Amino acid sequence: MKVAVVYESTRGRTKAMADAICQGATQAGAECIIYDAKEFPGFADICGVALGSSTRMKKTLPMIKRILSELPSLNGLPAAAFGSYGWSGEAPDEIASKLSEAGASLLEDHPIKAKDFPSDTVLDQCRLLGGKLAEKCSN
Numbered sequence: 001m002k003v004a005v006v007y008e009s010t011r012g013r014t015k016a017m018a019d020a021i022c023q024g025a026t027q028a029g030a031e032c033i034i035y036d037a038k039e040f041p042g043f044a045d046i047c048g049v050a051l052g053s054s055t056r057m058k059k060t061l062p063m064i065k066r067i068l069s070e071l072p073s074l075n076g077l078p079a080a081a082f083g084s085y086g087w088s089g090e091a092p093d094e095i096a097s098k099l100s101e102a103g104a105s106l107l108e109d110h111p112i113k114a115k116d117f118p119s120d121t122v123l124d125q126c127r128l129l130g131g132k133l134a135e136k137c138s139n
């Protein structure tokens with residue numbers, strides 16, 4: 001069982017958040033795999049998931065959108081949403097709401113959002129989230 005961090009990113013900003021989440025999970029003792037959304041194999045053998053996308057034209061990027069449209073029943077799977085944005089930042093909110101509709105258990109009250117490149121504060125939040133996902137995986 002492992003933590004999966006799945007992202008789609010055009011300029012590496014959401015990817016930087018994904019890297020920090022997985023770093024936090026690994027530091028807390030979990031196995032963590034980062035997937036580019038187009039390579040995500042699905043939810044088997046996953047004990048926690050973070051899904052991230054930046055926002056483009058007010059929308060979630062297409063590969064994450066596709067994962068969201070095909071979500072299986074997530075039965076309380078610990079989960080979180082994240083993403084970088086420029087001015088409106090709809091994508092992480094859409095991800096969180098679809099995860100919740102599919103039955104995931106969201107670990108954060110609000111998705112983690114970074115305006116443009118994630119600041120050190122946001123990267124710290126991402127590492128903390130990774131730690132929470134790892135903790136859920138060890139229970």
Ligand SMILES: Cc1cc2nc3c(=O)[nH]c(=O)nc-3n(C[C@H](O)[C@H](O)[C@H](O)COP(=O)(O)O)c2cc1C
Nearest residue numbers: 009010011012013014054056057058086087088089
């Ligand atoms: C064509 C284009 C459209 C964008 N549309 C939005 C938008 O509707 N809302 C928003 O918050 N940011 C928008 N952005 C800004 C990106 O979300 C922002 O640059 C983000 O940091 C990119 O992160 P990434 O490197 O992870 O893809 C847009 C950027 C581009 C290039």
